[in-house]
Amino acid sequence: MPPDDKGITDDTELWRRIPPDQMTDDDQVPSGWRPSTGNFDKYEMSVVIAAESVGGLDGLLSGWEGFGVASFTAGEVRQLEFGVVRDPDPKLPGHALVVGNKSHGKRTRLARLCRLIRVPRPIPGQSAGDG
């Protein structure tokens, strides 16, 4: 099992930036549009703990115009057998890592279960689902 900080409770909300170029159509999600699996393939995947993010969504997206934000909970990623650990970064309060081997199937499940709380700006010529 990957390392896991149980001090981060299951209901802790985690955020990850989503670049506009990494969105894909998917008829299995209500919006018809979701982050590509390529957003979630790193063994140590960078996230921030939402409650500790300075400036909220705008703070996370400062300097990243047009990006979206995907949200999921620590409990949801633990159900995929990933761990969540803190990774202190002075420039990014609340920085943490979702740790674990992200098989293609697990990446797809995470891409479908996450919630887009900030929708990326659609790229011209690229579909933007129903939304």
Added chain:
Amino acid sequence: MMTATGEFAIASLSRTGIQPYSPAARRVARPKEAPRRETLTEEPRAVAFELDFANGERLKVKLVGSGHEPTSFWHALDRIEHLSRLPSGWDSYGARPLSARAVRRSFELFSSLLDDRTPEPNVIPTREGGLQFEWHRQGIDLEVTCESSGTVSYYYADSKSGEEREGVNGATRQAVQEILRRLSQPA
């Protein structure tokens, strides 16, 4: 600057019922900053252009086809042109720029991936400088990845049957064509 040259046959894309490619109309419609494509006078079914990548690579491309390529083909070209300009760190997490090798491999696969009967893929950059062609329809997930190393792989999952498989290089083309045939059938 590294320069690669490739000529990629796309003649097998030809199907009936597709609007012919109109180079003149297309040039008018293109944004000013986009690379200019020219239909070669000695070969009216070929299109030549160059891609300048953010990592300094340059790829000279000659696509040879029928002149009746499906819309998805031109959309994919537009996407690749756009993605070739993504700088290092484009995803905010240190992603690499798109590599010319990945694009070469993509062009080599075009005739397998882009057919007027198959649904249009999403063309997505990967953080390692590769390109991913994705379809998620009718309970089927298909992702074909051309990596910056030149490796081509695919992932397939069918939520109805529970089947899931992956393959690399030689196993890819035939498997992907079979899956795309299924995706092409009406729901």
